[in-house]
Amino acid sequence: MSDDSSVTWRQVATLDDLWEGDFLGVEVEGEEVIVVHLPGGELRCFQGMCPHQEILLADGKVDFEAGTITCSAHEWEFSMDDGRGLNPRDCRLFRYEVKKDGETILVGVPQDGRLRRLRHKTEQDA
Numbered sequence: 011m012s013d014d015s016s017v018t019w020r021q022v023a024t025l026d027d028l029w030e031g032d033f034l035g036v037e038v039e040g041e042e043v044i045v046v047h048l049p050g051g052e053l054r055c056f057q058g059m060c061p062h063q064e065i066l067l068a069d070g071k072v073d074f075e076a077g078t079i080t081c082s083a084h085e086w087e088f089s090m091d092d093g094r095g096l097n098p099r100d101c102r103l104f105r106y107e108v109k110k111d112g113e114t115i116l117v118g119v120p121q122d123g124r125l126r127r128l129r130h131k132t133e134q135d136a
Contacts, residue, residue: 017107017118022055025113033079035068039119043106044068044079046090055108055117056093061101062086079103 022036022045033046035058042058044067058067060081070082077090087096093103107118 016120016122018121019109019116019118021114022117023115025110025115028115031074033068033072035066038106038117041119042066042068043117044072045108045115045117046072046079048090049074053108053110053115054090055106056088056103057106060084060086061103067103 018039020038022038022043023034025047028034028045028047030047030051031049033044035042035044037043037058044056044058046054046056048054056067056079059065060067060070060083062081062084065081065083067079067081067088071080072078072090073080074090078096079088079090080086086098086101088094088101088103089096093105095101109116109118
């Protein structure tokens with residue numbers, strides 16, 4: 011986690027909007043993100059567009075038992091632990107900082123110019 015000076019915290023939902031064992035796609039400062047509320051209360055937040063063809067991940071499947079997020083278009087699969095690609099392995103999701111403040115869910119938007127949406131590169135992109 012970074013210090014609070016390198017991110018701007020934005021409210022994205024409340025705990026009433028996002029119960030444990032559920033997920034939500036929202037827009038934050040022009041970027042789609044997916045917020046996941048794990049059983050047990052922990053929150054995770056990742057870029058909301060699949061790095062393959064920029065399909066909304068909120069339209070896909072979140073499997074809490076397997077700990078995966080799967081894109082609805084081509085079934086690309088990502089770890090809910092850290093956003094790393096599981097299928098295929100040569101990709102990943104950008105992970106945002108996320109926290110609770112009382113009943114409010116906040117996402118930390120980087121203010122250091124870091125890329126917030128990772129894109130899978132292919133030979134055609136070269």
